[in-house]
Amino acid sequence: MFVKQQADELIQAVTYVKENLADKVEELAAKVVEAFKRGNKVILMGNGGSAADAQHIAAEFVGRFKKERPSLPALALNTNSSTLTAIGNDYSYDVVFSRQIDGFAKEGDVVIGISTSGNSKNVYLALGMAKRKGCFTAAFLGKDGGTIKDICDLPLIVNVKDTPHIQACHIFMAHCMCDLVDQAY
Ligand SMILES: O=C(CO)[C@@H](O)[C@H](O)[C@H](O)[C@H](O)COP(=O)(O)O
Numbered sequence: 001m002f003v004k005q006q007a008d009e010l011i012q013a014v015t016y017v018k019e020n021l022a023d024k025v026e027e028l029a030a031k032v033v034e035a036f037k038r039g040n041k042v043i044l045m046g047n048g049g050s051a052a053d054a055q056h057i058a059a060e061f062v063g064r065f066k067k068e069r070p071s072l073p074a075l076a077l078n079t080n081s082s083t084l085t086a087i088g089n090d091y092s093y094d095v096v097f098s099r100q101i102d103g104f105a106k107e108g109d110v111v112i113g114i115s116t117s118g119n120s121k122n123v124y125l126a127l128g129m130a131k132r133k134g135c136f137t138a139a140f141l142g143k144d145g146g147t148i149k150d151i152c153d154l155p156l157i158v159n160v161k162d163t164p165h166i167q168a169c170h171i172f173m174a175h176c177m178c179d180l181v182d183q184a185y
Pocket residue numbers: 047048049050051114115116117118119120163164167
């Protein structure tokens with residue numbers, strides 16, 4: 001039965017996260033807490049379903065997650081259609097995020113790219129720009145981590161094939177990160 005097979009595959013993917021990525025999620029949460037406590041911010045970005053994830057995670061910080069705590073500064077670079085269409089139209093879609101990193105990112109910020117293939121060029125260029133600006137860079141990736149795994153400080157690679165299962169694991173890890181940040185306040 002299809003749904004039961006999918007459930008079994010998802011359990012395998014989450015088990016992969018539990019066995020291979022739990023420490024990295026805690027490491028990223030610690031970096032995010034340090035950044036917020038210093039007065040820095042978190043910047044996220046992704047394409048398609050990962051754009052939705054980026055915007056979802058930013059909202060958990062700016063609004064609230066599970067408990068009352070101060071609003072924490074986070075933004076998703078894929079949410080402003082005027083900015084995206086202007087940069088895409090005047091320059092290229094490849095630089096829709098890196099151009100915004102150039103404008104918004106400050107030394108000490110945490111910049112998180114999300115890409116299931118690990119190969120989205122706009123995410124790749126944004127993380128490179130963020131590194132040059134003195135940010136800590138992390139990426140939620142999938143498959144073999146693609147090109148992005150080599151240009152960020154902390155790649156979290158869900159090494160499974162199915163894109164929706166990778167996305168489900170990304171949002172699971174992100175929610176764990178949000179919970180750990182809550183616990184620091
Ligand atoms: O949500 C899905 C697939 O589940 C799609 O919208 C998917 O996010 C898009 O094809 C993205 O453009 C894929 O980009 P990436 O994850 O490889 O960086």
